[in-house]
Structure formats: C-alpha cells, structure tokens
Amino acid sequence: MTDLPLARNPLRRSLLTGTGAAIAFGTLGPVRSAFAQGAPARSLPAYAAFKDAGSMIVHSANTIETRRGAAGNGALTTVNQLYVRNNLTPPSADIVAKPDDWVVQIEGVRRPKSLTVRELKAMRTERVAMVLQCSGNGRGMFPSKPSGTPWQVGAAGCVMWTGVPVRDLVHATGGVLPGMLFMTGTGGEVLPVGVDAKSRVERSVPAAAMEDAVLAWEINGQPIPLAHGGPLRLVVPGFTGVNSVKYVKKLAFTTVESDSSIQQTDYRMTPSAEAAIRPTDPSVWQMPPKSWINTPLAGVAKLGARGLLIQGVAFAGVNAVKQVDVSMDGGATWQRAALAGPDLGRFAWRQFELPVQLPAGQYVLASRVTDVRGNVQVENRVENKAGYLNSSWRDHAVAITVA
The missing domain is CATH 2.60.40.650 (Immunoglobulin-like)
Known part of the structure; x- marks a missing residue:
C-alpha cells in the first residue's frame, strides 16, 4: 500500500476551535434509527454499559460494533453508538475519576517533560472532526475469513475531538530532536503478570503526522470515557484507529518504529499466501477512500x-x-x-x-x-x-x- 501524502489541517479556524465552538453536537448527531435490527447477541461489558444496546453488536468484551444503519447518516456519531475496539483489557475506571491528574511524558524533543491533563488544558486547544475506523472494518466481507472480529461496516464512526495540537507541544518543548523519524504513542493498559512487555499497546507513525495529531481529552464535547481511551488519547487524523493510542501515557519521537508486537507483527498488510506476518510488510497507517x-x-x-x-x-x-x-x-x-x-x-x-x-x-x-x-x-x-x-x-x- 502506498501512503497518501500528509497535508496541513484545514480545521484551524474559529468555527472548530476552543470549547465555545459554534457547532452544537446535539444538532449534528444522527437521528434515532429505524434500522437497528434484532437484539445484541451478548450483554454490553460494564465499561461500555452506556452504549445504546439496540444499536450495537457485541462480538466480545473488547469488540463492539455499530449495526449498519443504526447510527443513521449524521455528520457526527453519538458516543453511545460508537464502536469499541480494545487490544488489551482497559485499565481501571479509576483513571477517569480524576482525569485532570493523568500524566503524559513527552520525549524525543529538546526539553522532555511530563504534563498533566490539567496543564494541557491550560494550553491552546483545537477541535478536529475525523473518522475513527478500526483497521479491520470490513473484514467480515473477506471470503477467506481471516481470523479476528468479522466486522461489517460498523467499526467506524465520525467524532469530534478536543485537545492540544501535538505540533504546539513540540514547539513548547524545543522541537523534535534530529533524526527522529517516527511519532510513537504508548498506552496505559496494565499488562498481566508474566506477559512479555512487547505485548504493550504502542504504535509508531511517520513523524510528519504530528502536524495534525492531537492529545485529546474530549469527544463530542464531553470527557472521553474509558471505553474510548479517556482520560487522554493520542488522536492521529486520517489514520486507522489503532494508531490513535488510548490512555496515552507517553508520546515520544523516535528514530525507529516501536518494537511492540502490535507494531512489528500485527497491523501489517501481509499477502494472504504468506505463512507469517513480517515486519517488512507495509504497516496499516493511513485510510484509503x-x-x-x-x-x-x-x-x-x-x-x-x-x-x-x-x-x-x-x-x-x-x-x-x-x-x-x-x-x-x-x-x-x-x-x-x-x-x-x-x-x-x-x-x-x-x-x-x-x-x-x-x-x-x-x-x-x-x-x-x-x-x-x-x-x-x-x-x-x-x-x-x-x-x-x-x-x-x-x-x-x-x-x-x-x-
């Protein structure tokens, strides 16, 4: 797959900037659907209990899909109808009880530092609307039946994020160090005892993606819930959802891609005939039309x-x-x-x-x-x-x- 060119973000204007944006989320959300079909096969897990059960298909505790047509054709997808995909069990809900205390480390810059969400909120904020889509959305349509959740179209939604532009953070910390080719986000999930550290959720994307990326604490004008990566999420517009790391605790600029399994041997465009996924196969980054x-x-x-x-x-x-x-x-x-x-x-x-x-x-x-x-x-x-x-x-x- 050839990556599409990265370009500047056109949303840097007053309409979508700051907490007083002119867009009212209630008027943009989808109409309640007449198309939700049937009842969910499984119960919603506790951390996603706020979801509209009639609109969702619960594949597993970590994979919940929006039924086709259930969210209508609205400009924004309501949070209670947005799909859920977690690569690991979410952290304790305690982390969203005091969201302003969450700390993220900024590394690979001239003046590395740790910042709380409270400190981030004191900086200039920006809103960006983007499609959040799981890399495997549409997998259920492959005749080869690949392993993994058989998503149809419902592992996608369009939402509005509020946060600090990463480019501003980079400027405030003296700029990226020379030779740093990638922007790497590390999630705050807790690995079970005995599990290899390479199983952590950590994704690297080309460093140029920082021009549009945001460290976000709000989704559709409300605090990001645990199900969607609260209290803080790295948002990388135009890239598949796995690259927008949830519960982000470290944002680093690095010379090489992460050595995590989710980077090296997962989310690669490996030909179907290959026996194993190879780190040299193209990474799943930007989304095609x-x-x-x-x-x-x-x-x-x-x-x-x-x-x-x-x-x-x-x-x-x-x-x-x-x-x-x-x-x-x-x-x-x-x-x-x-x-x-x-x-x-x-x-x-x-x-x-x-x-x-x-x-x-x-x-x-x-x-x-x-x-x-x-x-x-x-x-x-x-x-x-x-x-x-x-x-x-x-x-x-x-x-x-x-x-």
Whole structure:
C-alpha cells in the first residue's frame, strides 16, 4: 500500500476551535434509527454499559460494533453508538475519576517533560472532526475469513475531538530532536503478570503526522470515557484507529518504529499466501477512500411518494472528499450523488444522498468516493492475511428488492 501524502489541517479556524465552538453536537448527531435490527447477541461489558444496546453488536468484551444503519447518516456519531475496539483489557475506571491528574511524558524533543491533563488544558486547544475506523472494518466481507472480529461496516464512526495540537507541544518543548523519524504513542493498559512487555499497546507513525495529531481529552464535547481511551488519547487524523493510542501515557519521537508486537507483527498488510506476518510488510497507517450506503439496507425497499432516497457516508483518510457516485446496477453505470450536511473538514466523513425513481424489481446499490487528489475507492478489496483496510465498493454494495 502506498501512503497518501500528509497535508496541513484545514480545521484551524474559529468555527472548530476552543470549547465555545459554534457547532452544537446535539444538532449534528444522527437521528434515532429505524434500522437497528434484532437484539445484541451478548450483554454490553460494564465499561461500555452506556452504549445504546439496540444499536450495537457485541462480538466480545473488547469488540463492539455499530449495526449498519443504526447510527443513521449524521455528520457526527453519538458516543453511545460508537464502536469499541480494545487490544488489551482497559485499565481501571479509576483513571477517569480524576482525569485532570493523568500524566503524559513527552520525549524525543529538546526539553522532555511530563504534563498533566490539567496543564494541557491550560494550553491552546483545537477541535478536529475525523473518522475513527478500526483497521479491520470490513473484514467480515473477506471470503477467506481471516481470523479476528468479522466486522461489517460498523467499526467506524465520525467524532469530534478536543485537545492540544501535538505540533504546539513540540514547539513548547524545543522541537523534535534530529533524526527522529517516527511519532510513537504508548498506552496505559496494565499488562498481566508474566506477559512479555512487547505485548504493550504502542504504535509508531511517520513523524510528519504530528502536524495534525492531537492529545485529546474530549469527544463530542464531553470527557472521553474509558471505553474510548479517556482520560487522554493520542488522536492521529486520517489514520486507522489503532494508531490513535488510548490512555496515552507517553508520546515520544523516535528514530525507529516501536518494537511492540502490535507494531512489528500485527497491523501489517501481509499477502494472504504468506505463512507469517513480517515486519517488512507495509504497516496499516493511513485510510484509503471508502464509502457505503446506510439507507436503504439490504432487503425489501418500499418507494415513498417521491421515490427512493439513497443515503450514505464517504471519507478519504487524510484527504477531503470531492465527489460520490452511486450505482443501482452493481457498478455497470453510475450517477453523481449530492454531498449533504455540514463539511467538518477533510478528516471527517461527508454525507451523500441521491433521490431516484425505480420501478419494481431487484437492484444492487453501490457507492464510490473520489477524493480531491483524484484517488478513487477501489472496486475490489486488497487481499491480505489479516483482513485489513477493506475499502471495496463491491463488497459494501447492498442488494434490494423494490416492491
């Protein structure tokens, strides 16, 4: 996989800066869904008990998916409908009882220091809207059935983070030391006794990602709950969720990538035929262009007085969305959809919609996004051993019958 170019963050403006942002989260959240289907297979774990159970699929205590269509097509995903993915058991809930006391170390800079969340809050803050998506979102669509959670589209959401820009922290600590090629975040999970230290959650991304990264303490205007990495999370816009390290206790600039297992032998685009994941395989970093339809869902669709309204969401990693096209015949022909709702910046998803008149019959609906750099959502998934980065518009298509 070729990484897309990193670029500057266009959200540095008063609309999305500071605690008094003009956007009201309550007005941007998704409409309560009429599409949640069935009941959750398992009970929500205690640390995620606040979730809307009818909107979620509980795969395990550490993997909870949003049902397709349950969150609607809102510009922002409400926290109680946002998916959960933890690589290790979360720390004790005690750490979010006094969030301002949490300490993060800043290393690999000219003046290393430790800062509490309280001290971070005294600095200039910034808000950034971004798609948070698990690297394995869409894994359940791979015919090869890779090991891991069989996510469909629900290991993703669009949320607003509030925190300190990492570039400001770097400036305040004298700048990055020469030769530091990576930004490395270390999570605060407690490893069980006897477990190798390389099992820690620690991820490295190219150091240039610091230009857009944020140390965040709020999600959608509220303190980050334990389920989503509170009291402090490293947020790396445009990159898959694993790179936005939860419970971050150390942010370091390093000459080499972390030696943790989650960096070296996990989250790599290893060809399916390979026996083992290799550290030389491309790391799962930036997200490629991707979209899917949330309305209608697969099954029988009844036309309203004005026909059928096709709706969905689209995003393109570090790049802004330029356009979305929709097909009703499985990709044989395409029509331009309209971008709807607010534009929250290049890291956020865009809502799209297309009203159509369809006679009774069977249809295969698909969507395809193009970003401002001309990158187009792929037709077919990139086959890989672990089922990462499935952005295939064909896999995400829905078959409907118009009555």
